[in-house]
Amino acid sequence: MSSVGGAGGPMTSISQIMALRQEVLARSEALQQVRAVNGPQPAQGTQPANSFASALNGALQDVSAVQAKSGAMQAAYERGEVTDIAKVMLARQEAGVAFEATLQVRNKLLSAYQDIMRMGS
Template sequence: MTTIRPTSGLQDILALRQEVLARSQALKDVRDAAGVQPASGSGPSAPPVADFGDTLGHALQQVSAVQQRSSDMQAAYERGEVTDIAQVMLARQEAGVAFEATLQVRNKLLSAYQDIMRMGS
């Protein structure tokens, strides 16, 4: 006789719920960092707080700050001020991911610009 384990399905559902909550929190953090207020259900949506250029500039400043922090931590490790190599490597990895994401956004923007320019001809 085989036993049915209802908890495995429950564990999958709980894991999925946790993933949805984590993504929701990440989106909320991005929205809060951009300074955009959520649209309320009643009435028209509010205009964006900042224009695209300001938002992009702010994002680039954040990437620059992450890279600077990584560089500072690496220099501190080389001087012997920081002894936790995991923190240094984590900061370097974070800076690398931030730069790669910025590069991908740049590529998408460039591609969209080229597509728009081709529409005119």
């Protein structure tokens, strides 16, 4: 059975794209499940201020690591070392989501700080 357009025609490329899409969706779902299982662990034996500071610092380090991994994968793809574009795009998307979440936390903290400063007036 030959596809339209010969051996590597449009039907073959569409099926490859759909398979790639399914793989990306499966990996994304697996990543969400891992994150749900390995959610934030409360710090034990520390004072509340230290646990908040360490949690914030840990979250920032995680975001930095995700962005570094994404950059390394993109550079490896540009050098031809990585050929799976889906992995590269997934890493870029994960880095973008992590950065956006960090930005939202920063905005909420800044807003809370400003509210506290207004209370004294």
